Amino acid sequence: MRRLPVAHRRAKNRVLGAAVAAAALLIVAGTAVLTSGTASAEQGAALAATAGCGKTPTLRDGTYTIQSGGQARTYILRLPGNYTSSQPYRLVVGLHWLNGSANDVISNGFYGLQQRSGNSAIFVAPQGLDAGWANTGGRDVTLVDDILRVIENDLCVDTSQRFALGFSYGGAMSYALACARPTVFRAVAPIAGANLSGCSSGSQPVAYFGIHGIRDSVLNISMGRTIRDTFVRANGCTAQNPPEPTQGSGSHITTAYSGCRAGYPVQWAAFDGDHVPLPVDRNASSSWISGEVWQFFTQLGSTTPPSSPTPGPSSPGPSTPPGDAACRATSTVNAWNNGLTANVTVTNTGSSAINGWTVAFSLPAGQTITNGWNATYAPTSGRVTATNVSYNAGLAPGASVSFGFQATHTGNSGPPTAYALNAAACTSG
Numbered sequence: 001m002r003r004l005p006v007a008h009r010r011a012k013n014r015v016l017g018a019a020v021a022a023a024a025l026l027i028v029a030g031t032a033v034l035t036s037g038t039a040s041a042e043q044g045a046a047l048a049a050t051a052g053c054g055k056t057p058t059l060r061d062g063t064y065t066i067q068s069g070g071q072a073r074t075y076i077l078r079l080p081g082n083y084t085s086s087q088p089y090r091l092v093v094g095l096h097w098l099n100g101s102a103n104d105v106i107s108n109g110f111y112g113l114q115q116r117s118g119n120s121a122i123f124v125a126p127q128g129l130d131a132g133w134a135n136t137g138g139r140d141v142t143l144v145d146d147i148l149r150v151i152e153n154d155l156c157v158d159t160s161q162r163f164a165l166g167f168s169y170g171g172a173m174s175y176a177l178a179c180a181r182p183t184v185f186r187a188v189a190p191i192a193g194a195n196l197s198g199c200s201s202g203s204q205p206v207a208y209f210g211i212h213g214i215r216d217s218v219l220n221i222s223m224g225r226t227i228r229d230t231f232v233r234a235n236g237c238t239a240q241n242p243p244e245p246t247q248g249s250g251s252h253i254t255t256a257y258s259g260c261r262a263g264y265p266v267q268w269a270a271f272d273g274d275h276v277p278l279p280v281d282r283n284a285s286s287s288w289i290s291g292e293v294w295q296f297f298t299q300l301g302s303t304t305p306p307s308s309p310t311p312g313p314s315s316p317g318p319s320t321p322p323g324d325a326a327c328r329a330t331s332t333v334n335a336w337n338n339g340l341t342a343n344v345t346v347t348n349t350g351s352s353a354i355n356g357w358t359v360a361f362s363l364p365a366g367q368t369i370t371n372g373w374n375a376t377y378a379p380t381s382g383r384v385t386a387t388n389v390s391y392n393a394g395l396a397p398g399a400s401v402s403f404g405f406q407a408t409h410t411g412n413s414g415p416p417t418a419y420a421l422n423a424a425a426c427t428s429g
Contacts, residue, residue, distance in 0.1 A: 050088070050152035050153070050156060050157045050159060050373060050374065051152065051154075051373045051374060051389075052085060052151075052152055052153055052154045052155040052156050052157065053085055053086070053088060053391055054085055054086065054156070054390075054391050055085050055154065056085065057079075057083070057085060057154050057155055058154055059151065059154045059155055060077075060079065061077060061078055061079055062076070062077060063076050063077075063102075064077060064150075066143075066146055066147060066150060067146075068139070068142055068146040068147075069137075069142050069143070071129075073126070073127065073129075073143050073146075074127045075102060075124055075125060075127060076102045076103070076105075076124070076125045076127075077122070077123070077124050077151070078106070078110075078122070078123040078124075078125075079122055079155070080117070080119035080121065080122065081119050082119050083119075083122075084156075085155070085156045088156050088158035088159075088161075088302075089122045089155070089156060089157055089158060089161075090120055090121035090122070090157075090161040090163065090297075091121065091122045091123075091124070091151070091152075091157045091158075091161065091162045091163070092110060092113060092121050092123050092124070092162075092163045092164070092165070092297075093124050093126065093144060093147075093163070093164040093165075093174075094110040094113075094123060094124070094125045094164075094165060094166065094170075095125075095126065095128075095133065095164065095165070095166030095167075095169075095170030095171075095173045095174055096125065096127075096128065096131075096166065096167075096170050097166070097167045097168035097169050097170050097277065098131060098132045098168060098169040099131045099132070100131065100167075100169075101131065102126060102127040103125075105166075105170075106125055108277070108278065109290075110123050110165075111167070111191070111277060111278065111289055111290060112287065112289060112290025112291075113165070113290055113293060113294055113297075115290070116290050116291065117294070122151065122155060122157065124147060126140075126147060128169070128173070132169050133169045133172060133173035133176070133197045134196075134197065135173065135176055135197040135198050138198075138336060140173060141177065141180045141181065141200075142336065144164075144177060145181075145341065148162070148184070149371070149406070153373060158302050159402055160186060161186055161300075162184055162185050162186055163186060163187050163188065163189075163297050164177045164178070164189075165188060165190070165191065165293060166190065166191065166193070167191040167192055167193075167277035168192050168218070168219065168275065168277070169196060169197070170193075171190030171191050171193025171194070172190065172194050172195065172196035172197040172227075173197045174188040174189065174190045174193065175188065175194075175195065175199065175227045175230075176197035176198050176199060178202070178206040178208065178231065179200050179202040179230070180199075180200040181334070182204035182205065182206045182234075183204070183343060184343075185206060186207060186300055187206065187207035187208065187209065187296065188206060188207075188209070189208075189211065189293045189296065189297070190210055190211070190224070191211045191212075191277055191289065192211065192212055192213060192275055193210070193212075193219070193223075193224060194219045194223035194224065194226075194227060195223070195226065199227075199230065202230045203234055204234060205234045205235040205236070205261055205264040206231060206234070206235075206264065207235075207263070207264050207265055207266070207296070207300055208228065208231035208235065208265075208266045208267070209268075209269070209292075209293060209296045210224055210225075210227065210228035210268050210269070211224075211268075211269045211270075211271070211289065211293075212224030212225070212269075212270055213271050213272070213273040213274055213275060213276065214244055214247060214270055214271070214272055215247060215272065215273060215274050216273075216274055217274055217275060218274075218275040221244075221270065225268075228266070228268055231266055232266050235257075235260045235261050235264040235265070235266050236259065236260060236261040236264070237258065237259050237260040237261075237266050238257065238259035238260075240257065240258075242257070242268045244270035245270060245271065245272045247272060248272065249272045249282075250272055250281060250282025250283075251271070251272055251281050251282065252269055252270065252271035252272070252279065252281060252288060253269070254268070254269040254292060255267065255268050255269075265296070265299075269292065277289075278290075327346055327347065327348055327350070327354070327357055328346070328347045328349045329345065329347070329359050330344070330347075331343065331344040331345075331415060331416065333413065333414070333415045335409070335413030338410070339406065339407065339408055339409065340367070340406070340407050340409055340413050341404060341405070341406050341407075342405055342416065343403075343404040344359060344386070344402065344404060345400050345401070345402045346395070346400060346401050346402075346403070347398070347400040348395040348397055348398060348399055348400075349398075351397055352397065353395065353396050353397065354394070354395050355394050356388055356393045357388050357393070357395065358385055358386065358387050358388070359375075359385070359386045359403075360383070360384070360386075361383075361384055361386075362382065362383050362384070362416060363381055363382060363384055364409070364412040364413075364414045364416075365410075366409050366410030366411060367407045367408070367409045367410075367412065367413075368380055368381045368407055368408050368409075369381065369384065369405045369406070369407045370406050370407060370408055371406050372386075372403065372405035373404055373405070374389065374401070374402060374403035374404065375387060375388060375389060375403035375405075377405060384416070386405075388401075
């Protein structure tokens with residue numbers, strides 16, 4: 001593997017400063033009450049279908065061009081051989097190394113995961129500018145946002161099962177995605193990564209599997225330990241110095257951290273080797289990377305832990321006791337320059353199944369919805385009502401569904417505020 005050039009090793013990488021806000025909407029038979037609180041990645045989001053579910057797809061295996069941040073960018077898509085729009089799939093983003101390409105990720109089978117997947121995942125390999133992931137001004141995080149939006153509008157994706165991994169600069173970019181999009185990606189696996197693509201926040205938990213060679217001559221293993229420890233802290237794990245193999249042993253040691261928050265494990269694998277994407281233990285015929293990473297990803301299942309946002313002061317509005325709520329909605333907002341994305345999870349907190357839900361909110365002045373998924377929106381600014389679509393109307397007790405939208409703003413990127421509905425928010429059925 002080619003050594004990274006000095007300019008790359010010294011580059012200051014700036015990540016998009018995503019403004020993250022969270023709110024909890026308590027919806028009670030005709031009344032919605034907003035309470036603000038600390039953002040939490042524990043969204044309680046069960047398997048949530050995307051707009052592409054039940055839809056005849058237009059996307060196929062191939063290379064696609066997309067406009068992102070005012071530039072033409074490309075990515076390569078690989079679908080399961082037996083793809084059907086009636087089944088939500090995992091989605092895996094594979095990121096190439098410096099002076100590598102999306103084609104290289106295709107060639108190594110997304111670091112071996114494609115073969116492991118057994119047709120259970122959709123794979124996407126974006127192409128970095130200048131064959132790298134400088135993420136200047138957050139451009140590469142935005143690219144991934146834009147790619148996911150296109151894919152999920154056309155294909156059926158389980159939104160609680162999005163993953164990212166990459167080697168070297170690609171590992172750095174997967175770390176940046178964990179920092180900037182903790183409620184989008186369920187887990188990441190940086191291989192020989194470092195903080196090269198920036199880290200926006202890094203304070204919310206994401207399942208994390210760091211992999212690094214003890215003799216890495218390009219990105220020293222200390223750099224991998226540093227980014228690992230970001231999520232040791234964020235995930236509430238017990239700090240430790242996990243064992244690492246001795247030089248010349250030709251082996252690797254994988255350690256699972258203890259004390260981590262339920263649903264947010266951290267693993268660390270150190271191997272006796274240099275800067276390589278698919279290390280092989282002595283006397284082994286193939287790399288252990290794909291098996292261990294796939295097991296780490298798939299152990300998480302199609303759900304995330306329940307929400308426990310910190311309560312805050314209520315905005316003006318009705319004050320119906322939360323205990324009577326039949327539905328609860330939690331939301332997060334990620335903003336940039338003049339745009340934002342909002343993601344909302346609706347949970348049936350009652351004891352009976354519901355058949356139809358509505359979430360009502362007011363957008364701050366200057367915000368306008370440009371597109372959305374998993375709900376219909378009317379109107380697109382001011383007081384907005386989001387209503388279920390045909391495939392996600394039903395919610396069993398305790399079940400959840402997620403929807404979201406992208407909006408422009410003129411400076412106020414704050415979260416939505418609630419207003420009282422004139423009709424029931426949930427319909428029993």
